Amino acid sequence: xxxxxxxxxxxxxxxxxxxxxxxxxxxxxxxxxxxxxxxxxxxxxxxxxxxxxxxxxxxxxxxxxxxxxxxxxxxxxxxxxxxxxxxxxxxxxxxxxxxxxxxxxxxxxxxxxxxxxxxxxxxxxxxxxxxxxxxxxxxxxxxxxxxxxxxxxxxxxxxxxxxxxxxxxxxxxxxxxxxxxxxxxxxxxxxxxxxxxxxxxxxxxxxxxxxxxxxxxxxxxxxxxxxxxxxxxxxxxxxxxxxxxxxxxxx
Numbered sequence: 001x002x003x004x005x006x007x008x009x010x011x012x013x014x015x016x017x018x019x020x021x022x023x024x025x026x027x028x029x030x031x032x033x034x035x036x037x038x039x040x041x042x043x044x045x046x047x048x049x050x051x052x053x054x055x056x057x058x059x060x061x062x063x064x065x066x067x068x069x070x071x072x073x074x075x076x077x078x079x080x081x082x083x084x085x086x087x088x089x090x091x092x093x094x095x096x097x098x099x100x101x102x103x104x105x106x107x108x109x110x111x112x113x114x115x116x117x118x119x120x121x122x123x124x125x126x127x128x129x130x131x132x133x134x135x136x137x138x139x140x141x142x143x144x145x146x147x148x149x150x151x152x153x154x155x156x157x158x159x160x161x162x163x164x165x166x167x168x169x170x171x172x173x174x175x176x177x178x179x180x181x182x183x184x185x186x187x188x189x190x191x192x193x194x195x196x197x198x199x200x201x202x203x204x205x206x207x208x209x210x211x212x213x214x215x216x217x218x219x220x221x222x223x224x225x226x227x228x229x230x231x232x233x234x235x236x237x238x239x240x241x242x243x244x245x246x247x248x249x250x251x
Contacts, residue, residue: 026112027096036112046097047089049120049244057219058084058239060246079219080226081211081237085121086244087113090215094243098214102148110151113242117152117212118159121240128210128238130203131157131164134225135194137171152242153212162210168200169225190224196232205233216244 023035027046030039038046052061054071057079061071088094097113100106118125125131133149141147150166157164173193196204209229216222216239226237 026109027093035108036115042093045093047091047093047246048116049086049089053085055083056081058086058216058241058244060089080223080230081239083124084216084219084222084239084241084244085117085124086216086241087116087120088243090217090243090245098243101151102214105145107146107148107151110148111155113152113214114155114159117156117240117242121210121238124210124238124240125156125160125162127208128160128162129207130168131160131162131210131212132168132204132225132229133164133166134211134213134221135167135169135171137174139174149213152214156212156240165200165203167197168204168209169194169228170197190220194221194224194228196228201232204229206235209234209237211237211239213239213241214243216241218245 023032023037024030025032025039025042026036027042028039030041032039049058049060052069053059054061054074055069056074057071059071059073061069088097090098097109101109101113131153133147133153135149136144136147147166153164153166156162171194175190175193211222211225211229213222222239222241226239229237
């Protein structure tokens with residue numbers, strides 16, 4: 001079958017599916033032209049993170065910080081990764097996109113978030129040699145049935161034409177929910193809890209790794225993952241997430 005014929009069949013199939021299940025906005029029930037888009041009202045309500053933002057942690061800046069494009073927190077305590085970027089602010093609207101994926105079995109949202117992340121972190125993706133998601137502990141993975149970061153990583157890798165190592169990292173122990181803990185407790189709880197899978201060390205050694213997650217809050221999980229990757233011999237690590245808390249000092 002020629003690629004042109006295959007494409008025509010695919011477009012016909014999508015058109016038929018749209019007749020049966022009309023595409024809806026990512027965060028409301030309004031009709032849209034194509035699946036995976038916001039309606040006009042939700043698009044206006046969505047906080048996309050654009051410049052200026054901290055070049056190290058990706059936090060939006062009201063204006064460039066003194067001494068460069070790093071926020072004061074990163075100047076005082078630089079994270080172990082090189083650069084981080086996020087597509088969305090993790091505000092009320094951002095949670096309407098991310099949380100249904102994470103807790104509501106809306107796995108199709110991973111495919112919608114991937115192009116937004118590619119747009120926000122295009123330079124990071126272009127320089128990445130391998131894409132690795134933040135891992136879930138096996139008990140949480142069994143309960144949830146999927147790792148939302150791995151779903152996003154798979155779609156992003158396909159869009160960008162980059163290899164993905166979806167099982168590159170592993171959690172050695174289950175940790176309590178981190179959302180309500182201050183940053184210092186998160187870091188202590190995650191110490192040694194994430195390592196590179198022994199069978200994947202050679203595949204990561206000397207490589208420029210792009211770490212993928214759904215949300216960046218205090219950065220404790222990303223720090224633990226980055227330390228594990230660098231300890232295993234990764235040449236560099238950047239971080240790309242769907243959403244991040246705009247003011248990490250509050251978490």
